[in-house]
Amino acid sequence: MIHCADCGCLVGKDPKKGINYCICSQYKGKHGALRVTEEELIKQVAEAFKNIKVPDDVLEDQRKRVMEMYQAEQEIYESSVEQFQKEYEKNKAKLKKLWHDNADGSITDNMYDEIFSEITERQEFLEDKMKNYKEADEEFKMSCLFLLRLANRAYEIFISSKPERQARLITFALSNLRLKGKKLLWNYKKPFDAMALCNKNNNWLLGLDSN
Numbered sequence: 024m025i026h027c028a029d030c031g032c033l034v035g036k037d038p039k040k041g042i043n044y045c046i047c048s049q050y051k052g053k054h055g056a057l058r059v060t061e062e063e064l065i066k067q068v069a070e071a072f073k074n075i076k077v078p079d080d081v082l083e084d085q086r087k088r089v090m091e092m093y094q095a096e097q098e099i100y101e102s103s104v105e106q107f108q109k110e111y112e113k114n115k116a117k118l119k120k121l122w123h124d125n126a127d128g129s130i131t132d133n134m135y136d137e138i139f140s141e142i143t144e145r146q147e148f149l150e151d152k153m154k155n156y157k158e159a160d161e162e163f164k165m166s167c168l169f170l171l172r173l174a175n176r177a178y179e180i181f182i183s184s185k186p187e188r189q190a191r192l193i194t195f196a197l198s199n200l201r202l203k204g205k206k207l208l209w210n211y212k213k214p215f216d217a218m219a220l221c222n223k224n225n226n227w228l229l230g231l232d233s234n
Contacts, residue, residue, distance in 0.1 A: 024190065024193060024194075024200055025045070025064070025200045025201060025202050025207070026200070026201050026202070027047035027048075027049075027056065027201065027202055028201040028202055028203035028208060029047070029054055029056075029203070030047065030049070030050075030051045030052070030054060031051075032047050032048045032049060032050045032051055033047075033048050033050075034046065034047050034048070034202050035048055036061065037058060039058075042060060043060065043061040043062075044058040044059065044060055044061070045058065045059055045060070045061055045064055045202070046058045046059070047202065057204050057205050059202070059205040063205070064202075064207055065189070067206070067207040068181070068189075068193060068197075068207065068209075069178060069181055069182050071196075071197060071209055071211075072177040072178045072180075072181040072192070072196065073177070073178040074218075074219045074222050074223070075174065075177050075196065075211065075215045075218040075219050075222065076174070076175065076176075076177055076178060076218075076222070077174040077175050077218060079175070082174070082175050096160070097160065100156055100159075100160045103152075103156055104153055104156050104157070107149050107152050107153050107156075108153065110145075110149060111146060111149045111150070111153075114142050114145060114146050114149070115146075117142055118139070118142055118143070121135060121138055121139060121142070173192075173195075173196070174218060177192075177196070180192070195212070196211065196212055196215045197209045197210065197211060197212065197215075198210045198211075198212050
């Protein structure tokens with residue numbers, strides 16, 4: 024997950040006497056890379072999560088903003104699904120009529136096959152659309168709830184998590200991790216960049232409207 028800030032090579036583990044050290048692979052050439060313990064890197068990452076903590080007095084306002092955003096997305100979702108469902112039901116009626124028309128000889132078998140193929144293909148498309156909208160809606164809802172929880176307890180959640188979950192949290196919140204000497208550098212993903220900036224400036228009016 025970490026690259027060398029000097030040469031861009033991957034940083035890997037180099038165990039020594041039961042301690043996991045991390046160091047640049049120096050694949051592109053030796054440049055005096057330093058070893059740093061995995062424990063020290065985890066402590067530095069933990070600080071990254073400490074810097075995005077949302078104060079309790081700000082959290083409720085952010086909760087309202089997120090729920091308003093979710094409500095707006097929910098209205099769009101429900102409207103879209105309703106339109107898909109209406110078309111789907113109309114197509115079911117068309118298929119029923121198509122069968123009767125073919126049975127009483129109103130249309131030829133070739134016409135039946137052609138129209139049936141067109142309608143069923145459209146039905147499959149609508150089913151996929153409704154399924155994707157439902158999954159996207161659920162994912163958006165879970166992301167909002169997780170974001171609120173993480174924003175208020177990011178540091179506590181990170182340090183109490185197992186390595187696999189810590190890795191997922193890092194991927195969720197941070198990007199461009201690089202090692203400069205023994206110092207770990209990173210960039211925050213949105214909206215965590217705004218949270219870190221607000222904490223740094225001790226001004227939670229900054230950046231909230233744009234994120």
